[in-house]
Amino acid sequence: xxxxxxxxxxxxxxxxxxxxxxxxxxxxxxxxxxxxxxxxxxxxxxxxxxxxxxxxxxxxxxxxxxxxxxxxxxxxxxxxxxxxxxxxxxxxxxxxxxxxxxxxxx
Numbered sequence: 001x002x003x004x005x006x007x008x009x010x011x012x013x014x015x016x017x018x019x020x021x022x023x024x025x026x027x028x029x030x031x032x033x034x035x036x037x038x039x040x041x042x043x044x045x046x047x048x049x050x051x052x053x054x055x056x057x058x059x060x061x062x063x064x065x066x067x068x069x070x071x072x073x074x075x076x077x078x079x080x081x082x083x084x085x086x087x088x089x090x091x092x093x094x095x096x097x098x099x100x101x102x103x104x105x106x
Contacts, residue, residue: 010065
């Protein structure tokens with residue numbers, strides 16, 4: 001269950017990272033409020049997952065999900081380039097997350 005909570009926290013991290021792009025320095029109220037709510041929810045769920053998951057695994061997986069999601073969003077919606085080096089790097093992050101999951105006893 002804590003892994004599902006951690007995944008949700010990571011997905012919310014993607015939401016607030018993307019939201020930051022649209023707040024324009026927190027000058028736009030609606031995106032700013034949505035971003036802060038997503039931040040709070042993401043941090044809360046991360047803290048819940050950390051009740052039983054080790055810090056080294058929970059935080060790293062949370063950040064990894066956020067990085068992968070931000071890159072995917074950027075490529076699909078912001079038309080950012082996707083060179084092979086970026087694809088290879090994302091695959092390494094995914095392998096790292098899977099390795100951390102496999103190394104976890106919880």
